Amino acid sequence: MIDQNPDIRGIGMTSARTRDRLVRRLQDSGIRSTEVLEQIRNVPRHLFVDEALASRAYEDTALPIGLGQTISQPYVVAKMTEALLQGFEGDRVLEIGTGCGYQTAMLAPLVKEIYTVERIPELLKKTKQRLRQLDIYNVHYRLADGWEGWPKYGPYDGIIVAAAAPELPEKLLQQLSDGGRMVIPVGPAGRQELFKVTRKNEHYEQLSLGLVSFVPLVHGK
Numbered sequence: 001m002i003d004q005n006p007d008i009r010g011i012g013m014t015s016a017r018t019r020d021r022l023v024r025r026l027q028d029s030g031i032r033s034t035e036v037l038e039q040i041r042n043v044p045r046h047l048f049v050d051e052a053l054a055s056r057a058y059e060d061t062a063l064p065i066g067l068g069q070t071i072s073q074p075y076v077v078a079k080m081t082e083a084l085l086q087g088f089e090g091d092r093v094l095e096i097g098t099g100c101g102y103q104t105a106m107l108a109p110l111v112k113e114i115y116t117v118e119r120i121p122e123l124l125k126k127t128k129q130r131l132r133q134l135d136i137y138n139v140h141y142r143l144a145d146g147w148e149g150w151p152k153y154g155p156y157d158g159i160i161v162a163a164a165a166p167e168l169p170e171k172l173l174q175q176l177s178d179g180g181r182m183v184i185p186v187g188p189a190g191r192q193e194l195f196k197v198t199r200k201n202e203h204y205e206q207l208s209l210g211l212v213s214f215v216p217l218v219h220g221k
């Protein structure tokens, strides 16, 4: 359902018709999950970027959100969400790299609880307000270094990481429940690969989902 609030519903370059074009494009690129495509249509991405960029919000491209960070490309968010939720049976997801909260908003209606960690206070503050305005209440926010995860509420059935790590973060692997999965880009700038890592007891199965480009998962708060 598209929202009745005109700011959220959008007009012109942010209208339902423009969003439908993006949905078709992602379908053509191989996104199959109907719940994910539905969320691409529903989430008002134009409210997650500066007003000056709103007319480009439904292009399949990453855009700057200030403070040297970006809102991820819709295809990549769709791909990661699809991989995270395929056969998903749990109810708790840890997200590292909240940023503007677009990925969080995509996931929110599809899982029970989201625990999200961001290291830049200004981003986290704005995102909290934005998601509340969109009536999203099943998200718990933490200002911290994502390399540490959020042990207090772990283990998690799913972990989704929106910044690239040089190697799989050990503490995040530890916070994955048995049978849980983590979707994470790994590698240096220009050579990052998206992985789905599934935990089977103390064994971690890795599946490559292709090449991607993310900002780095930096160390420290």
Ligand code: SAH
Pocket: 069, 070, 071, 072, 077, 096, 097, 098, 099, 100, 101, 102, 103, 104, 117, 118, 119, 120, 123, 144, 145, 146, 147, 162, 163, 215, 216, 217, 218, 219, 220
């Ligand atoms: N999820 C966002 C994309 C955010 S870009 C979206 O939907 O568009 C990646 C984010 O990861 C940035 O906001 C950056 O500040 C954050 N980040 C980078 N390193 C981090 C770390 N160690 N801990 C927490 N957040 C981190």
